[in-house]
């Protein structure tokens with residue numbers, strides 16, 4: 228993708244969805260952090276189903292600690308890898324209570340120091356909860372970045388760094404949501420739906436998938 232194609236690429240995605248949002252349901256930074264922790268290798272729909280029951284009962288680090296590990300597992304056992312996720316979430320809650328007064332910290336270093344929180348999760352929290360223009364590169368963004376030529380890279384970090392460099396400032400806050408949704412619904416893994424893709428004129432992928 229040429230430099231001068233990046234602006235119309237994002238302007239097109241923006242026109243279709245001016246205020247993109249995460250599909251995870253949350254009401255506070257802690258609910259978001261917990262939902263993202265639970266969402267690794269699981270669908271947002273599956274996580275929402277569990278948190279709709281969990282959050283009314285426990286939506287603060289202390290309340291989760293009070294549930295105990297077995298109590299927590301009871302709410303999330305429909306989610307893949309629930310045992311290790313429950314363990315990480317409990318440990319993260321412990322740190323939040325002991326070191327951060329029960330609040331979600333606002334720096335990357337403090338977030339990444341929490342058990343189960345990697346760079347991607349930290350990027351989601353910084354972006355969605357605190358409005359920072361970070362790029363949380365998941366499998367969809369990794370694929371779309373490479374396929375389109377927008378941000379080619381061999382690792383998620385390489386794609387993230389290219390995006391930070393190439394995405395114009397005005398689109399940076401929402402860029403990762405536009406790319407995730409585009410990858411989830413149009414530029415899908417198996418066979419991208421190029422025939423109905425609004426950003427096809429700016430995308431390097433060849434040959435484009437024809438209409439079925």
Ligand code: SF4
Pocket residue numbers: 374375413414415419420421422424425426427430431432435436
């Ligand atoms: S044209 Fe095809 S490959 Fe390119 S972004 Fe659209 S769906 Fe993806």
